Amino acid sequence: MSGDHLTGTTFEGRAAEQLAKPFQRKAIPAAVDGTVAHSRALFATGDRERLRELGRDIRAHAVANLPEYVAAFTDAAEANGTRVHFAGDATEANAIVAGICRDAGAQLIVKSKSMLTEEIELNPALEAAGFEVVETDLGEYVVQIANDRPSHIIGPIIHKTRGEVRELFSAIAGRDLGDDPRALTAFAREQLRDVFLRADVGITGGNFAVAESGSVVLVTNEGNARLATSLPRVHIALVGVERLLPRTADLSVLIPLLVASGTGQQLTTYLSIASGPRREGEPDGPDEMHVVLVDGGRSAILGTGYQDILNCIRCGACQNVCPVYRQVGGHAYGWVYGGPIGAVLTPLFKPSAEGLEVAHASSLCAACDDVCPVKIPLHDLLVDLRRDRVGRRIPGRFERLAYGAWSRAWSSPLLYRLSGRVGIASLRLLARGGVVRRGLGPLRRWTRDRDLLLPGRRRR
Amino acid sequence: MERDAFIARLAAARPGPPLPDVSSLPAVHTELRPGDELYARFVHELTAVNGTCELRPAAAVSAAVVAALGDARRVALGADLGDHQAPVEGALAAAGIAAIAYEEAVADRAVLGALEATVTGCALAVAATGSIVISAAAGRAAALIAPLHVCVVPAEHLVGGLAEALRILPPGSLTAFQSGPSRTADIEKVLILGMHGPGATHVIVAT
Ligand code: SF4
Numbered sequence: 001m002s003g004d005h006l007t008g009t010t011f012e013g014r015a016a017e018q019l020a021k022p023f024q025r026k027a028i029p030a031a032v033d034g035t036v037a038h039s040r041a042l043f044a045t046g047d048r049e050r051l052r053e054l055g056r057d058i059r060a061h062a063v064a065n066l067p068e069y070v071a072a073f074t075d076a077a078e079a080n081g082t083r084v085h086f087a088g089d090a091t092e093a094n095a096i097v098a099g100i101c102r103d104a105g106a107q108l109i110v111k112s113k114s115m116l117t118e119e120i121e122l123n124p125a126l127e128a129a130g131f132e133v134v135e136t137d138l139g140e141y142v143v144q145i146a147n148d149r150p151s152h153i154i155g156p157i158i159h160k161t162r163g164e165v166r167e168l169f170s171a172i173a174g175r176d177l178g179d180d181p182r183a184l185t186a187f188a189r190e191q192l193r194d195v196f197l198r199a200d201v202g203i204t205g206g207n208f209a210v211a212e213s214g215s216v217v218l219v220t221n222e223g224n225a226r227l228a229t230s231l232p233r234v235h236i237a238l239v240g241v242e243r244l245l246p247r248t249a250d251l252s253v254l255i256p257l258l259v260a261s262g263t264g265q266q267l268t269t270y271l272s273i274a275s276g277p278r279r280e281g282e283p284d285g286p287d288e289m290h291v292v293l294v295d296g297g298r299s300a301i302l303g304t305g306y307q308d309i310l311n312c313i314r315c316g317a318c319q320n321v322c323p324v325y326r327q328v329g330g331h332a333y334g335w336v337y338g339g340p341i342g343a344v345l346t347p348l349f350k351p352s353a354e355g356l357e358v359a360h361a362s363s364l365c366a367a368c369d370d371v372c373p374v375k376i377p378l379h380d381l382l383v384d385l386r387r388d389r390v391g392r393r394i395p396g397r398f399e400r401l402a403y404g405a406w407s408r409a410w411s412s413p414l415l416y417r418l419s420g421r422v423g424i425a426s427l428r429l430l431a432r433g434g435v436v437r438r439g440l441g442p443l444r445r446w447t448r449d450r451d452l453l454l455p456g457r458r459r460r
Numbered sequence: 461m462e463r464d465a466f467i468a469r470l471a472a473a474r475p476g477p478p479l480p481d482v483s484s485l486p487a488v489h490t491e492l493r494p495g496d497e498l499y500a501r502f503v504h505e506l507t508a509v510n511g512t513c514e515l516r517p518a519a520a521v522s523a524a525v526v527a528a529l530g531d532a533r534r535v536a537l538g539a540d541l542g543d544h545q546a547p548v549e550g551a552l553a554a555a556g557i558a559a560i561a562y563e564e565a566v567a568d569r570a571v572l573g574a575l576e577a578t579v580t581g582c583a584l585a586v587a588a589t590g591s592i593v594i595s596a597a598a599g600r601a602a603a604l605i606a607p608l609h610v611c612v613v614p615a616e617h618l619v620g621g622l623a624e625a626l627r628i629l630p631p632g633s634l635t636a637f638q639s640g641p642s643r644t645a646d647i648e649k650v651l652i653l654g655m656h657g658p659g660a661t662h663v664i665v666a667t
Contacts, residue, residue: 047486064476086466139646223657230600252623271637303472
């Protein structure tokens with residue numbers, strides 16, 4: 001269940017594979033359009049712009065001052081009785097988690113949904129260490145059984161039909177469960193409830209970590225994260241180090257931004273603030289709480305022109321509105337994150353030729369900028385990544401020459417106008433009846449699937 | 461990694477903006493709007509997320525709890541009902557419901573797994589989001605282990621919005637906001653209640 005399908009593939013190849021799945025192209029808009037509409041309606045009842053500015057400033061401030069907030073978080077968490085661990089990379093994070101599970105004498109581990117654990121490929125690492133790991137978010141449970149990967153931050157199986165889920169669950173049940181989502185969900189609940197009651201360790205992610213209180217904040221709708229923090233004897237939360245917030249009060253800004261953007265809800269069904277192991281007098285809860293702060297490539301982005309991407313709160317809104325994502329789905333991006341956030345993060349976390357190419361999986365329409373709840377300039381970051389890739393001489397010689405000429409021409413008003421005329425004149429040579437049906441050179445790929453209309457004449 | 465080495469790697473950041481003041485917020489859907497009445501907004505939001513709610517004078521609360529439990533017989537009771545604790549226990553016994561303390565139920569996984577309903581109090585309730593706020597002092601899983609959760613909310617625990625609730629969070633190792641029954645829409649976006657938590661949440665606001 002590796003999270004990396006980049007090696008030896010191209011975006012074009014992966015996208016073509018995804019486009020061949022007719023369900024997915026209809027399913028993504030069907031699944032996300034409701035969220036987009038609900039989100040818009042909710043934000044329309046308030047001062048959305050001001051709220052986003054506050055969200056951006058809180059996040060940008062926290063990311064710029066991580067040394068201070070990581071230290072404060074650690075002190076506060078330890079005062080609560082939580083053990084804080086520091087993982088430089090994926091291997092170290094996985095080893096820390098396996099070590100905690102081993103020390104606890106654990107066998108069965110329940111997990112709630114966490115994109116960070118997809119990044120570090122925690123499940124295979126724990127399985128290799130001899131533990132049984134069960135995903136408990138319904139979507140992630142399906143992903144795990146199918147040996148698949150999540151294709152959306154919030155809705156991991158929006159690429160799957162109920163028929164596929166029926167097949168997977170029926171195989172486990174040993175009888176046909178039918179394709180009513182109600183029956184399928186009930187089956188999963190029953191399976192997972194039993195696992196929850198037996199599990200030794202509960203692993204969660206962390207939507208935020210609050211420095212002043214040493215708490216980890218979790219939002220879910222199903223309640224699995226809360227069960228995972230209630231029933232097992234040990235709770236381990238893995239949190240990306242950039243997810244710190246200075247104050248509890250910051251949640252009054254970031255929770256509405258995250259939830260409305262992510263699911264279009266007023267508030268998720270469950271919002272849990274976990275501040276340590278069970279205390280004296282409390283009837284249930286874990287004996288141990290561990291927080292693993294994970295760097296995993298994040299510190300390398302600090303101080304670069306891409307620092308703003310660390311403000312991301314993983315709401316998935318940019319995926320929902322991205323015209324490329326809506327067609328090709330999350331898997332085409334080759335790594336854990338799809339859509340604009342993936343197009344920025346993948347090249348930064350996986351700077352191979354294949355990883356860098358993902359920055360081009362965007363039409364630069366900037367729809368993502370408009371919805372990002374913390375105002376990350378995704379469009380600018382994508383353009384910068386492309387520029388950097390050109391600088392690193394990864395594209396062919398022709399592409400570099402062409403971009404060089406383009407940049408020179410469009411920096412001068414005279415040459416800009418001239419280049420427009422030359423361009424249109426050459427298009428006219430190719431056109432028949434105002435339409436270019438088969439282009440030459442770099443135009444060939446554009447016209448392979450669509451016609452190119454000639455630009456209209458300027459009227460005076 | 462050692463803490464200091466880990467933190468040292470984070471020092472290269474470009475400077476950011478100052479931390480903004482959030483003591484007064486711009487208009488946002490998780491806070492009260494001008495003219496909102498506390499209870500009316502709470503009912504509106506809770507109903508919108510498939511919870512149910514009734515307003516009862518203190519003396520009528522225990523009868524309302526019995527009624528809300530319907531046919532449920534394997535019932536666990538939180539220890540956080542305050543003034544309502546004794547009357548509710550009495551009413552359940554009179555109705556022939558042998559409720560056990562949540563603390564006892566949680567000690568035996570077989571009993572815990574077989575519960576049909578739980579009854580708890582709550583530390584706070586948030587009008588603008590239709591949420592009840594339960595502290596670990598009452599039990600982390602008390603509100604979500606059974607298919608039905610009945611919650612008694614003293615009217616004076618009702619606050620306006622998320623910001624106020626966050627300012628006065630109850631003590632405890634975990635604070636949980638819960639807004640309506642557990643839900644999922646993972647399979648083809650079909651909304652289903654009662655995924656891991658209860659399929660029904662009933663709130664009795666006691667005046
Ligand atoms: S980049 Fe912005 S819109 Fe996209 S997931 Fe992150 S926070 Fe959400």
